[in-house]
Amino acid sequence: MSNNIKRIAVMTSGGDAPGMNAAIRAVVRSCAYHGLECYGIFRGYEGMIEGDFEELGPRSVKNIINRGGTFLKSARSKEFRTAEGRLKAYQELTKAGIDAMVVIGGDGTFTGAHILYKEHGFPIVGLPGTIDNDINGTDYTIGYDTALNTVVEAIDKIRDTASSHNRLFLVEVMGRDAGDIALNAGVGAGAEEILIPEQDMGQDRLLESLKRSKKSGKTSSIVVVAEGDQIGKNILGLADYIREHLTEYEVKVTVLGHIQRGGTPSCYDRVLASRLGVGAIDALLAGEKDVMIGISHNKVVTVPFKHAIEGENEIDIELIRVADITSV
């Protein structure tokens, strides 16, 4: 225990994700539980460099477990990418008497933390907070489950119109490199086709598939497209291509956009955030540093930052088969 840690800071960085507030709350309360002081750092690495800190007690985080976004705010910092910027950040942390830190964010956030640790030996533990579920070593990231529900609810609404008008809708969802949101939300929304970056379907196979759908008696169709998919990148062009070659379809496009990042977190994300927040303080007290706290097989696990930020997203072959079968 101990390692002489008495004052801990917590920070969110990168794109916001539902459940970040629940994670901050768990960190702050876990500090109180262990008799540690806790400081919030505002606006990510930017605020760290500027020394924008504030002490947080257990009542500071009341009534935030259900709120989307992050009350500590988030920002990108060019300065932190320089060695000078990181030195300044380190000096602000030590000046404020902070002994260790919990950062909540995605791989960019972890990369920054990893370098700060390497350069200055500052003990940092990370929590995976991003809707993209693209972090190595954790089965789920905080915010992913909520984003899936948001996408599925949105497509449920679009399906009302699709089936009322016998239309084909192309729905673009987030996922520049990872098709997790598209694949899971596509299966959950009952999409006819799902286009993901990990797998290039090709326009012609998509056309073939849509023709088969029509023949099988389907009167309306939803195609879910991850923004990073090869043929879906230019979604308006894809719509034109389909219109040209499948004249029986009335094709419409919807880009879901930023609604996917916000919203009240799901129960799963709140519980995950609470478990990981508690786990972060446990890890720091046990002398861990330069690691992410993740969830694997429903157990809280420790993963070196180095491992968390490397690796390519793997495609879930079983789920692709489920998608194919259930859209018969």
Place this chain on the structure above:
Amino acid sequence: MSNNIKRIAVMTSGGDAPGMNAAIRAVVRSCAYHGLECYGIFRGYEGMIEGDFEELGPRSVKNIINRGGTFLKSARSKEFRTAEGRLKAYQELTKAGIDAMVVIGGDGTFTGAHILYKEHGFPIVGLPGTIDNDINGTDYTIGYDTALNTVVEAIDKIRDTASSHNRLFLVEVMGRDAGDIALNAGVGAGAEEILIPEQDMGQDRLLESLKRSKKSGKTSSIVVVAEGDQIGKNILGLADYIREHLTEYEVKVTVLGHIQRGGTPSCYDRVLASRLGVGAIDALLAGEKDVMIGISHNKVVTVPFKHAIEGENEIDIELIRVADITSV
């Protein structure tokens, strides 16, 4: 009573709107209540011309009051725009022994019904079903209240991200000619600015206003833009313009799109649809024809089609003032 009406048809046409199913249900059950036969016409005027009819009893419409879209489906019909098409439609109606009809839709739907009545004397009553609230003579259209809630919920989510990142979001909502959705949802979502077709703000006044917001201490902003607004029509161009002139803002664009048409109807829309559906059968039995059934000052009223489809949308001056004051 009577007018010898024994068999009534019901149909939805134009863009779908939440609450259309609740309206159909009320029409069908009201027919059963009065001992009349009821037929559903599928796919609007298209299905009318093709004789795509089906008898509906009170149990045919169970468990649909809460579903978005329209189970009778909707479609556009080029053929109905010709006198030959309308003659065919009239012949199908009489061949099926239908004595009168209820149509649910917007001004295009009413225009078609009005002409059919003028050419063939067929008794038709209309119900205003459109999210746009742009029909003359009724305070509310079926689907409008639900669309407002959908927009406000979406902007609530976007605001999570906006305030986490201190960003400016331009959010495009439906409304080619009418700013009702933008103005009401903008006030409801706490938007800083609302751009509507009825009022040309001009890019410069928008810039001035955003500068004032920033000075007054606002760290994030939502601008709601009706798709038909003069300077908002090209929303991507507008975003570029703001980026260029207000470099302190990080500007993002979200187009809400088709999620605004779907979804489970609100209680208000279900009750309105039920009242108007009952009112439609009352009106037909009282000998009315060539009229819309609307709501005015919370009373069910009868409005000639001719009046319903004319007139420009009026801007609500009081609400614009409320928007200005509450975004101080």
Place this chain on the structure above:
Amino acid sequence: MSNNIKRIAVMTSGGDAPGMNAAIRAVVRSCAYHGLECYGIFRGYEGMIEGDFEELGPRSVKNIINRGGTFLKSARSKEFRTAEGRLKAYQELTKAGIDAMVVIGGDGTFTGAHILYKEHGFPIVGLPGTIDNDINGTDYTIGYDTALNTVVEAIDKIRDTASSHNRLFLVEVMGRDAGDIALNAGVGAGAEEILIPEQDMGQDRLLESLKRSKKSGKTSSIVVVAEGDQIGKNILGLADYIREHLTEYEVKVTVLGHIQRGGTPSCYDRVLASRLGVGAIDALLAGEKDVMIGISHNKVVTVPFKHAIEGENEIDIELIRVADITSV
């Protein structure tokens, strides 16, 4: 204009209702717009007596338009019911230099305000904030529309189970004296029967109606019961009575309870709250006092407190007929 009003206080009192925060926000920002100072009073009349005040600027009320409850909190005050208590309250108000006040609540709140005005001449304007919609002189109260949506969403869920199991559900909703919630949400939820305080149906007519439902082919049923209904008051007893006399039904009871008071306000309630909040400051500046600001025929109106708190709730005969017809 003016009346030398420079500092205004705002307060919520009585049961909380969704939209109260939106109303506070509108009052605070309207003060800022007119160059007036604004103070929040915490915990209703209790906090008024204790001088629990805090200055509120336009940024104090950011990001609250979408939150249920009231951040100024609410409480009951025994002391305010005494002349001494009210004198103390008056003295605290004057000591703090407050010239006029906006109170948000129901008839109990208005009664208190009316007496305070009569005893001490203090200028007060009230806003109707209650889910019960039981205030005279306004078509809608702030929170009512949201409560209707909450009830309808809950019954939609219960209907899933009811129709999966062919059951009869008795669902108790709020409404001790007024059946507005039960009647509107009952129509919106497609209830088979609706029991309200204003109309005593009697157990036998309910049994008859349920028998007819069964015969007409209905396999499941929802009966919405206002808590103040004559035969529904003892809802468990009513369930037993039905079980005994209609053995073919499996009867279940659900009491919705306090979920009806909370939740994110609907767009309608947010807009209504914003309009009335702006209207309250307009009224005070125009020299009004001892009045409620309400909505009538979609216009903001001024109603003497005396009129707002008197009168019995009237039953909407037309809507009862709609309920009867649409549940055929």
Place this chain on the structure above:
Amino acid sequence: MSNNIKRIAVMTSGGDAPGMNAAIRAVVRSCAYHGLECYGIFRGYEGMIEGDFEELGPRSVKNIINRGGTFLKSARSKEFRTAEGRLKAYQELTKAGIDAMVVIGGDGTFTGAHILYKEHGFPIVGLPGTIDNDINGTDYTIGYDTALNTVVEAIDKIRDTASSHNRLFLVEVMGRDAGDIALNAGVGAGAEEILIPEQDMGQDRLLESLKRSKKSGKTSSIVVVAEGDQIGKNILGLADYIREHLTEYEVKVTVLGHIQRGGTPSCYDRVLASRLGVGAIDALLAGEKDVMIGISHNKVVTVPFKHAIEGENEIDIELIRVADITSV
């Protein structure tokens, strides 16, 4: 492959759960995919005995993935509990040419299926469909995730009122034998205390804890109570006990009841149901019988019915600690 299976039946039984329709859809479409015929059995074992079967093609299950409840309906069957009843059921299945079956339900459903297999050798595979998450050998049951979200959303609403009025709310949630819902939803809702059947806290320790909460500055509290908890069983009595001993608290009780069983399934439940439905047909084609298809460590697994229905629910010690820490 094969085993000469050509015709498969699917059935739901026991309490309904969100996602059952998604599971039926996956079974039906997987049959179509493999070229098998599929029949739906209505009203569980009751309908099996009565031969209430209907052929289902891939289009029969369109637009149901997002609907709560089960369109095949569910019922309890006394007759199936007798050997004669089961013989009759078996005869109906063979008469209809059905070669194998998928049943969706909880441990009662599996027990029935296990006996039917033992007595008549009929190949049956089960899917865990219940909100209670109390089945051995699967990490999650279909419907559980949705129920957690429903409970958390309801408590979010109650918290609005609790914190507006500084009240203590006792909220009863489902769980006669298992505290999973209470524990997870309690952590997710930020409850101060969580009472579960697996652990008897005792009234005195609850009082002590609530006193500590008050001292630590909490002004409102939510206590989540599983219906099977020792001291929470009589929730009204518990409320009285608290009122008597902690007079500073205003105590309110809400029983969430049947809203927990219904509602649109979450994305997780839809995907889980789809995977398990596909897995069920895979298993039958691979010659499996007398087994449940579950999910373990995010892989589809096969569990003998005998194992699935035995065993006590285990309490998650780590999550109890998280609950204690995050409610500091």
